[in-house]
Amino acid sequence: MTDTIALSLxxxxxxxxxxxxxxxxxxxxxxxxxxxIVAGERDECGAxxxxxxxxxxxxxxxxxxxxxxxxxxxxxxxxxxxxxGDRGYAQYAFEIxxxxxxxxxxxxxxxxxxxxxxxxxxxLWPEVEALAREGLVAFAFTPSHAWVAPAGGTSPLFGTNPxxxxxxRPGEHPFVFDFATSAVARGEIELHRxxxxxxxxxxxxxxxxQPTTDPAAGxxxxxxxxxxHKGSALSAMxxxxxxxxxxxxTSAESLADDEGTRSxxxxxxxxxxxxxxxxxxxxxxxxxxxxxxxxxxxVGQGARLPSQRRYDARARSIAHGVKVSRTLYEDIAAYLD
Amino acid sequence: MTDTIALSLxxxxxxxxxxxxxxxxxxxxxxxxxxxIVAGERDECGAxxxxxxxxxxxxxxxxxxxxxxxxxxxxxxxxxxxxxGDRGYAQYAFEIxxxxxxxxxxxxxxxxxxxxxxxxxxxLWPEVEALAREGLVAFAFTPSHAWVAPAGGTSPLFGTNPxxxxxxRPGEHPFVFDFATSAVARGEIELHRxxxxxxxxxxxxxxxxQPTTDPAAGxxxxxxxxxxHKGSALSAMxxxxxxxxxxxxTSAESLADDEGTRSxxxxxxxxxxxxxxxxxxxxxxxxxxxxxxxxxxxVGQGARLPSQRRYDARARSIAHGVKVSRTLYEDIAAYLD
Numbered sequence: 001m002t003d004t005i006a007l008s009l010x011x012x013x014x015x016x017x018x019x020x021x022x023x024x025x026x027x028x029x030x031x032x033x034x035x036x037i038v039a040g041e042r043d044e045c046g047a048x049x050x051x052x053x054x055x056x057x058x059x060x061x062x063x064x065x066x067x068x069x070x071x072x073x074x075x076x077x078x079x080x081x082x083x084x085g086d087r088g089y090a091q092y093a094f095e096i097x098x099x100x101x102x103x104x105x106x107x108x109x110x111x112x113x114x115x116x117x118x119x120x121x122x123x124l125w126p127e128v129e130a131l132a133r134e135g136l137v138a139f140a141f142t143p144s145h146a147w148v149a150p151a152g153g154t155s156p157l158f159g160t161n162p163x164x165x166x167x168x169r170p171g172e173h174p175f176v177f178d179f180a181t182s183a184v185a186r187g188e189i190e191l192h193r194x195x196x197x198x199x200x201x202x203x204x205x206x207x208x209x210q211p212t213t214d215p216a217a218g219x220x221x222x223x224x225x226x227x228x229h230k231g232s233a234l235s236a237m238x239x240x241x242x243x244x245x246x247x248x249x250t251s252a253e254s255l256a257d258d259e260g261t262r263s264x265x266x267x268x269x270x271x272x273x274x275x276x277x278x279x280x281x282x283x284x285x286x287x288x289x290x291x292x293x294x295x296x297x298x299v300g301q302g303a304r305l306p307s308q309r310r311y312d313a314r315a316r317s318i319a320h321g322v323k324v325s326r327t328l329y330e331d332i333a334a335y336l337d
Numbered sequence: 338m339t340d341t342i343a344l345s346l347x348x349x350x351x352x353x354x355x356x357x358x359x360x361x362x363x364x365x366x367x368x369x370x371x372x373x374i375v376a377g378e379r380d381e382c383g384a385x386x387x388x389x390x391x392x393x394x395x396x397x398x399x400x401x402x403x404x405x406x407x408x409x410x411x412x413x414x415x416x417x418x419x420x421x422g423d424r425g426y427a428q429y430a431f432e433i434x435x436x437x438x439x440x441x442x443x444x445x446x447x448x449x450x451x452x453x454x455x456x457x458x459x460x461l462w463p464e465v466e467a468l469a470r471e472g473l474v475a476f477a478f479t480p481s482h483a484w485v486a487p488a489g490g491t492s493p494l495f496g497t498n499p500x501x502x503x504x505x506r507p508g509e510h511p512f513v514f515d516f517a518t519s520a521v522a523r524g525e526i527e528l529h530r531x532x533x534x535x536x537x538x539x540x541x542x543x544x545x546x547q548p549t550t551d552p553a554a555g556x557x558x559x560x561x562x563x564x565x566h567k568g569s570a571l572s573a574m575x576x577x578x579x580x581x582x583x584x585x586x587t588s589a590e591s592l593a594d595d596e597g598t599r600s601x602x603x604x605x606x607x608x609x610x611x612x613x614x615x616x617x618x619x620x621x622x623x624x625x626x627x628x629x630x631x632x633x634x635x636v637g638q639g640a641r642l643p644s645q646r647r648y649d650a651r652a653r654s655i656a657h658g659v660k661v662s663r664t665l666y667e668d669i670a671a672y673l674d
Contacts, residue, residue: 076446076615076616076618077444077445077446077447077612077615078415078416078444078445078446079415079416079445079446079447079448080445080446080447080615080616082616107414107415108414108415108416108417108445109413109414109415109416109417109449110414110416110417110447110448110449110609111416111447112446112447112611112616114616137577137578137582149638149640150635150638150640151640152639152640152641153635153638153639153640154638154639155634155638157631157634157635157638165570165574167574167577175573175577177570177573177574179566179567179570181567226564226565226567227563227564227565227567227568228563228564229516229643230516230518230563230564230568231564231567232640233502233514233516233643236512236514236631236635236643237502237504237514239631240474240504240512240628240631241474241611243627243628243631244624244625244627244628244631245474245611245613245616245617245624245628246616246617247616247617247620247624250627250630250631252630252631252634253627272447272609274449274578274582275414276582278413278414278417279413279417279419279449279451279582279583279584280582280583280584281413283584287581287582287584288581290580290581290587290590291577291580291581291582293587293589294494294573294576294577294580294581294587294589297492297494297589298487298490298494298573301486301487301490301491301492301494302489302490302491303486303487303488303489303490303569304489306566306570306573
């Protein structure tokens, strides 16, 4: 017996669907959520594949996500929309709001969508990739739980506050990146703790505010941002624009709302889309071609485009399916008993 | 004789005005440009004060800025405007475009302004601070000259590509930051070279693509981004959204356009403004107050807000004037002879 199980992407989708429905999530919400789980597994982002079903089970059993959420779209201004996620998963709220965001970006040239009162466990790249495939330039931001200290400080205040960007490329996968403004993902520190490994200096401070290589002390203390005061400034920006700007919680408020249940963070997300045709009109083709020169120059000097690894994995997974850990699969399958 | 000269801010303004007019810059363009020079001196950002008049002299004498530029505003879409800067300074183009950006952001909730065909020597914080003082949340981006290698690469491709952000605060100076996505400003490496000092690893690669502590080798090779692949991704984003997206040059194209004259970079700038009232309506006051809690929590743990040093300097300068290097002042004053 091997320690992995081979699955087609349809089998991953079906497995995730059965688990979430058994956990009580509504059919419509499940349909939105499983696509990011399939996408994570497909692109070999293990932490965002079926592994996340464990989080979902935790969050659902803690009552921290509304299994029957019915998000409502609000038209706020010619170029602004909000979706009240009704405490459901953000993927579902995005599905409700996406057509309005696209229509507004095309009509006005730029538009923004605020997702409110949502539960977040997925990466942001699926959102910006979907918008880039519609020909739009897209940005997405979300706070999380207050785990990260500002530069020069010692106490957790910011979330891991990711930022994602997507750029449409004719005939190619979009240029997409998505990164946490923390030095590393919180799960990375947890993996080091489980493996009994030390962490590099620069990832976290201990509860006394001192630099630490002990992952447990780092988890109990405060994570650090990437890039020193610059990363800290970006993290503060995301805290503001995907929190108070859209009438939603800060990472500190979200952590308090969690009440120690270790559920997925609840809060807001800000997505901005720009229609290149709005700026460029007839010169769009020439300008998109000049953008390709930037990508060519990156690849041509042996560097990698941010999503290249994911797209390579995607091609493999679509052709040959994926392999998932047998232990993980069986742990999750136990929810189906 | 001391090695500094004390000047009031009005004297700085008058000095800068006389120099630029003598160099041939039109009165209207001069009026826009000098305000950022006064602001730089006032906020003790020495590199963006009267020191920049040396750059202006270089750029004007090389014929790389149009002294009689007449920027033209183009209305592109309900939430998009562009200003053709007519190869004048970006500050003048921003002045022409700012009222349209503010009006569009208020009408549509979010709006973007592309400044095209402009010459850039100033920081971006004056733009986002001005918009934040109008009650808007603001972002600004610009490429520069191709001096910076992408993460994993060895050849200059990106500019120092700064990013600025502004957030309005009732009764307080706006929350503002503005940083280069390069590890340091190019001028910082130049200062090390002049002082005969080594530079830290992580700032630059030599012409063979190897890490270097030699500032001259770093200037001849490639600068590095801050924050590894994350900073590199951000720099690529800025290259795209403030270049091809608005129909303007990449940093590589701008450097080629410079023809070795070492003038200020020519190219585009993208400015985005969001009206908080658009998202928040009646709940604006409550939400702005929650943003203040984030700032309180930063300051309360002994960390600093990004612009705090500048605002402290500003208060001193407004009360007592500034001191500038006598040598620098006399070097610049020579243009008045």
